[in-house]
Amino acid sequence: xxxxxxxxxxxxxxxxxxxxxxxxxxxxxxxxxxxxxxxxxxxxxxxxxxxxxxxxxxxxxxxxxxxxxxxxxxxxxxxxxxxxxxxxxxxxxxxxxxxxxxxxxxxxxxxxxxxxxxxxxxxxxxxxxxxxxxxxxxxxxxxxxxxxxxxxxxxxxxxxxxxxxxxxxxxxxxxxxxxxxxxxxxxxxxxxxxxxxxxxxxxxxxxxxxxxxxxxxxxxxxxxxxxxxxxxxxxxxxxxxxxxxxxxxxxxxxxxxxxxxxxxxxxxxxxxxxxxxxxxxxxxxxxxxxxxxxxxxxxxxxxxxxxxxxxxxxxxxxxxxxxxxxxxxxxxxxxxxxxxxxxxxxxxxxxxxxxxxxxxxxxxx
Amino acid sequence: xxxxxxxxxxxxxxxxxxxxxxxxxxxxxxxxxxxxxxxxxxxxxxxxxxxxxxxxxxxxxxxxxxxxxxxxxxxxxxxxxxxxxxxxxxxxxxxxxxxxxxxxxxxxxxxxxxxxxxxxxxxxxxxxxxxxxxxxxxxxxxxxxxxxxxxxxxxxxxxxxxxxxxxxxxxxxxxxxxxxxxxxxxxxxxxxxxxxxxxxxxxxxxxxxxxxxxxxxxxxxxxxxxxxxxxxxxxxxxxxxxxxxxxxxxxxxxxxxxxxxxxxxxxxxxxxxxxxxxxxxxxxxxxxxxxxxxxxxxxxxxxxxxxxxxxxxxxxxxxxxxxxxxxxxxxxxxxxxxxxxxxxxxxxxxxxxxxxxxxxxxxxxxxxxxxxxxxxxxxxxxxxxxxxxxxxxxxxxxxxxxxxxxxxxxxxxxxxxxxxxxxxxxxxxxxxxxxxxxxxxxxxxxxxxxxxxx
Numbered sequence: 001x002x003x004x005x006x007x008x009x010x011x012x013x014x015x016x017x018x019x020x021x022x023x024x025x026x027x028x029x030x031x032x033x034x035x036x037x038x039x040x041x042x043x044x045x046x047x048x049x050x051x052x053x054x055x056x057x058x059x060x061x062x063x064x065x066x067x068x069x070x071x072x073x074x075x076x077x078x079x080x081x082x083x084x085x086x087x088x089x090x091x092x093x094x095x096x097x098x099x100x101x102x103x104x105x106x107x108x109x110x111x112x113x114x115x116x117x118x119x120x121x122x123x124x125x126x127x128x129x130x131x132x133x134x135x136x137x138x139x140x141x142x143x144x145x146x147x148x149x150x151x152x153x154x155x156x157x158x159x160x161x162x163x164x165x166x167x168x169x170x171x172x173x174x175x176x177x178x179x180x181x182x183x184x185x186x187x188x189x190x191x192x193x194x195x196x197x198x199x200x201x202x203x204x205x206x207x208x209x210x211x212x213x214x215x216x217x218x219x220x221x222x223x224x225x226x227x228x229x230x231x232x233x234x235x236x237x238x239x240x241x242x243x244x245x246x247x248x249x250x251x252x253x254x255x256x257x258x259x260x261x262x263x264x265x266x267x268x269x270x271x272x273x274x275x276x277x278x279x280x281x282x283x284x285x286x287x288x289x290x291x292x293x294x295x296x297x298x299x300x301x302x303x304x305x306x307x308x309x310x311x312x313x314x315x316x317x318x319x320x321x322x323x324x325x326x327x328x329x330x331x332x333x334x335x336x337x338x339x340x341x342x343x344x345x346x347x348x349x350x351x352x353x354x355x356x357x358x359x360x361x362x363x364x365x
Numbered sequence: 366x367x368x369x370x371x372x373x374x375x376x377x378x379x380x381x382x383x384x385x386x387x388x389x390x391x392x393x394x395x396x397x398x399x400x401x402x403x404x405x406x407x408x409x410x411x412x413x414x415x416x417x418x419x420x421x422x423x424x425x426x427x428x429x430x431x432x433x434x435x436x437x438x439x440x441x442x443x444x445x446x447x448x449x450x451x452x453x454x455x456x457x458x459x460x461x462x463x464x465x466x467x468x469x470x471x472x473x474x475x476x477x478x479x480x481x482x483x484x485x486x487x488x489x490x491x492x493x494x495x496x497x498x499x500x501x502x503x504x505x506x507x508x509x510x511x512x513x514x515x516x517x518x519x520x521x522x523x524x525x526x527x528x529x530x531x532x533x534x535x536x537x538x539x540x541x542x543x544x545x546x547x548x549x550x551x552x553x554x555x556x557x558x559x560x561x562x563x564x565x566x567x568x569x570x571x572x573x574x575x576x577x578x579x580x581x582x583x584x585x586x587x588x589x590x591x592x593x594x595x596x597x598x599x600x601x602x603x604x605x606x607x608x609x610x611x612x613x614x615x616x617x618x619x620x621x622x623x624x625x626x627x628x629x630x631x632x633x634x635x636x637x638x639x640x641x642x643x644x645x646x647x648x649x650x651x652x653x654x655x656x657x658x659x660x661x662x663x664x665x666x667x668x669x670x671x672x673x674x675x676x677x678x679x680x681x682x683x684x685x686x687x688x689x690x691x692x693x694x695x696x697x698x699x700x701x702x703x704x705x706x707x708x709x710x711x712x713x714x715x716x717x718x719x720x721x722x723x724x725x726x727x728x729x730x731x732x733x734x735x736x737x738x739x740x741x742x743x744x745x746x747x748x749x750x751x752x753x754x755x756x757x758x759x760x761x762x763x764x765x766x767x768x769x770x771x772x773x774x775x776x777x778x779x780x781x782x783x784x785x786x787x788x789x790x791x792x793x794x795x796x797x798x799x800x801x802x803x804x805x806x807x808x809x810x811x812x813x814x815x816x817x818x819x
Contacts, residue, residue: 034555036555204556205556206553206554206555206556207556233730237729238729238730239729239730239731239732240729241727241728241729293552295783297785298785301785339718342716343716343778343786344786346714346716347714347715347716347778347779347780347786348714348780348785348786350714351549351712351714351780351783352549352783353553354549354550354552354553354712355553363476363614363615363616363617363618
């Protein structure tokens with residue numbers, strides 16, 4: 001009896017110490033284990049933080065150009081403002097997947113890019129001048145979609161739009177929108193450099209709450225929801241009995257939604273390959289991680305499928321709303337191509353990484 | 366032969382091992398219920414879902430909603446009563462029914478070890494586990510020193526079946542020749558101290574674990590049976606289960622198996638345990654009434670009990686082989702996979718989306734998260750019977766919403782043991798028209814690879 005108790009205790013100890021005497025004999029073993037710290041560091045330093053910095057400067061430009069425009073609302077200044085908006089919106093596409101750290105806490109994405117925006121809410125805010133843009137109820141009245149409406153949609157012609165900006169309420173609302181986007185982005189950026197970067201690159205254990213696993217889950221979630229469903233599936237009517245072209249992105253601008261989607265797709269592919277830009281060499285990231293796990297087949301397949309999806313998207317009208325209205329089958333084809341990528345990421349890549357998922361909590365056997 | 370069987374059935378043995386087993390089982394089950402409650406799983410698994418996946422033929426088992434907590438309370442209390450041996454027969458019946466009912470509410474959480482507990486508690490209905498060292502002895506003032514030998518052997522046999530069949534199931538090419546799925550799982554344990562970034566990443570270790578796991582399961586019942594190897598075997602039991610507990614999220618199961626394996630030890634060992642418990646509870650037993658110790662417990666309704674147990678074990682031996690009646694790869698179709706001690710054999714993931722069509726030409730996809738919890742969606746995505754049941758649920762739902770002539774099609778991709786995912790379900794089959802049965806599901810697309818073995 002006592003012997004057994006001792007044995008049990010010793011076993012527990014062995015398991016707890018996990019056979020430390022074995023480590024010496026296989027010291028070269030670390031080479032076949034993927035270095036997740038290097039991956040996280042590459043993601044943070046070469047991809048995430050630079051992209052947020054770019055967005056911040058684009059938003060700062062937007063703010064400056066807006067000041068010029070509101071001081072002198074003429075056609076030339078409106079054109080400049082619109083160009084600054086498109087430029088910032090493109091930079092935003094590169095940041096949206098990183099819903100982690102401060103961005104998650106602030107619900108940054110919900111305050112930056114909920115579309116379709118609700119015109120009635122925006123007009124009501126402008127009319128009564130009393131609003132809290134951070135309130136969840138205003139998520140559909142702020143961010144890029146709201147600015148899109150303010151710059152392209154508040155009136156039928158440019159002359160009428162310019163006329164609206166003789167009204168101080170419109171000026172204030174537009175300025176407030178841009179100011180909030182700037183301040184939120186600054187908060188996220190500051191947190192990355194002062195705090196979250198350290199957490200992000202060191203939290204690499206395989207648990208539901210580790211940064212590496214959260215990032216993998218967030219990445220896949222973004223691909224499935226932010227890219228596949230929001231930009232293509234929902235407007236194409238994949239989830240509804242009829243198509244809903246008004247739910248496409250940047251509908252008031254009416255010329256950039258395809259490009260935004262391609263930028264977003266390039267971005268997820270670059271993240272996958274650990275590249276700072278499309279022309280950079282492949283860096284530490286999911287691609288190399290899969291190769292280290294002897295899954296080159298899957299790593300290659302994912303890139304092929306993303307390339308296939310890009311081809312489908314390139315064939316679409318520059319405005320996806322128009323594409324839905326003209327020929328939604330082509331949209332559905334793009335959706336199907338993206339769905340194949342989702343399968344590869346969500347089924348195959350998650351299986352290969354064997355990530356502890358954050359949403360399932362139960363025993364196995 | 367018949368004479369041998371008769372003499373065997375009349376053999377008696379010391380009652381202590383079964384009493385210790387009863388206490389261990391009861392306490393662990395009681396703790397298991399509390400643990401489930403504290404983890405918040407009653408809510409997420411039984412209360413929250415708007416829809417429950419049912420075992421074929423058990424549609425009538427309904428969720429009790431908020432009252433599920435009461436069911437767990439009853440189950441936990443009855444387990445405690447089993448442990449102390451108070452009104453044992455009533456307690457074990459209550460435990461068996463309440464535990465099994467809980468498991469039948471929701472198929473998503475099927476685990477072999479829950480099934481094991483269910484059938485073990487069924488077996489215990491027929492065993493004189495309260496004959497010795499139980500509160501029932503104090504109320505009846507009778508205690509028995511010996512019980513029929515078969516009553517302890519029955520538990521040993523059940524444990525032996527569990528291990529041996531788990532070992533048989535590991536004799537397949539994925540497990541032995543590719544070290545899958547252990548290769549995937551062990552490599553992902555890179556964060557364990559010392560071993561995580563070293564041996565967990567080694568090929569030889571994956572193979573060593575696979576082969577030793579198979580041999581362990583096949584041989585451990587025999588090593589436990591023989592006195593000479595028993596002690597070493599038990600140390601292996603502890604090591605194996607504690608090690609798997611460290612590696613995998615398998616909850617209570619390792620401890621259930623460790624405590625259960627104690628039953629293989631001699632009565633003298635169990636008397637020591639009982640002595641220890643007595644000395645710990647000394648302050649209570651002072652007041653105990655004198656008890657008449659009788660030598661042999663006789664089983665009532667023996668003529669009924671023995672055939673039931675015979676049938677029970679015959680089924681236990683046969684059920685795991687029912688998969689032979691189905692065409693196709695068992696790991697792929699999972700037809701005959703459950704209730705067979707196929708433990709940790711597969712790393713399987715899927716993604717299944719459903720397309721609804723109606724006669725007016727409406728076509729749209731379903732967002733699974735609108736109807737299923739994340740755990741349900743995960744399990745549904747790669748198991749054909751789940752996919753079919755959910756397709757019917759969706760069909761009914763949209764018919765009720767007013768769609769006429771609803772058809773339900775599934776697009777499903779499944780990846781098994783590190784192979785690239787492939788199409789799983791025939792997209793052209795309207796699943797709303799297909800009925801659940803024990804027949805082969807013709808709409809499962811064939812597995813494109815081959816897994817050899819049992």
